[in-house]
Amino acid sequence: MRKPTTTRLVVAWIRRVWVASGALVLLLMPVYVWWTYTPRLPVDALSSDATVSVERSDVLRFVPRGRVRSVGLVWVAGCLVSPDAYAPLGHAVAAQGGVAAQVWSLGHRNPLGIDFDAAGRLWAHEMGPAHGDELNLIERGSNYGYPIVSNGDHYDGRDIPDHATRPEFHEPAAYWVPAISPAGFAIYDGDLFKQWQGSAFIGGLSSKALVRVEFAGDDAREVERFDMKRRIREVRQGPDGALWLLEDGSRGRLLRLTPR
Ligand SMILES: [Ca+2]
Numbered sequence: 518m519r520k521p522t523t524t525r526l527v528v529a530w531i532r533r534v535w536v537a538s539g540a541l542v543l544l545l546m547p548v549y550v551w552w553t554y555t556p557r558l559p560v561d562a563l564s565s566d567a568t569v570s571v572e573r574s575d576v577l578r579f580v581p582r583g584r585v586r587s588v589g590l591v592w593v594a595g596c597l598v599s600p601d602a603y604a605p606l607g608h609a610v611a612a613q614g615g616v617a618a619q620v621w622s623l624g625h626r627n628p629l630g631i632d633f634d635a636a637g638r639l640w641a642h643e644m645g646p647a648h649g650d651e652l653n654l655i656e657r658g659s660n661y662g663y664p665i666v667s668n669g670d671h672y673d674g675r676d677i678p679d680h681a682t683r684p685e686f687h688e689p690a691a692y693w694v695p696a697i698s699p700a701g702f703a704i705y706d707g708d709l710f711k712q713w714q715g716s717a718f719i720g721g722l723s724s725k726a727l728v729r730v731e732f733a734g735d736d737a738r739e740v741e742r743f744d745m746k747r748r749i750r751e752v753r754q755g756p757d758g759a760l761w762l763l764e765d766g767s768r769g770r771l772l773r774l775t776p777r
């Protein structure tokens with residue numbers, strides 16, 4: 518496996534300047550790393566048992582769990598970007614070349630959960646602006662509309678036209694008005710809760726809930742909401758099929774859910 522080299526832009530103080538052999542020499546003291554770039558990973562860098570991790574609130578790194586080996590996506594500035602340098606994506610945006618060739622899908626706002634279902638389809642939810650949270654079926658080359666359309670509106674009350682006004686954008690499979698503030702996502706395939714196999718679980722921040730979603734083809738709908746009384750930041754399925762929830766905040770608890 519080739520290891521990508523990482524480039525860092527470092528902010529530094531100039532401590533000393535002098536001339537030696539006709540050249541200007543600077544003595545620099547690094548202060549902090551301002552920007553880090555790791556180039557695209559080759560396909561074989563993707564681990565077969567890797568999972569989803571949120572690295573920062575605005576960066577979501579995704580490596581699939583072996584079901585779709587050639588897809589790795591990184592959430593960057595409104596796009597899901599494929600780090601796979603060797604699989605041309607073949608859509609209109611990619612045809613622009615350069616960085617655009619890595620764009621997998623566009624028009625996302627703030628995805629905080631992504632997972633594959635049993636059929637290998639990729640789903641991601643995203644926090645809307647004021648309301649209009651979405652669950653989307655992620656397809657290569659699709660534009661999911663933000664900021665041009667949203668079933669929510671701007672926080673200051675200004676209107677954002679709803680999805681239905683612009684059918685050229687991929688409409689959400691499910692959306693929430695009022696908001697649930699989705700965070701964390703797991704499509705359940707465990708044995709402990711057999712009745713929930715195939716359901717998705719979404720943590721809710723403002724809704725302080727665990728939301729269960731069922732799929733029907735390309736559609737999805739909320740079918741159950743558990744009042745957790747606390748903001749739920751993350752949802753994962755454990756290897757034994759237990760559901761793990763992480764509460765938000767410095768005193769947040771890690772909860773393990775099993776059948777009674
Ligand atoms: Ca959208």
Ligand SMILES: [Ca+2]
Nearest residue numbers: 667668669677
């Ligand atoms: Ca709207």
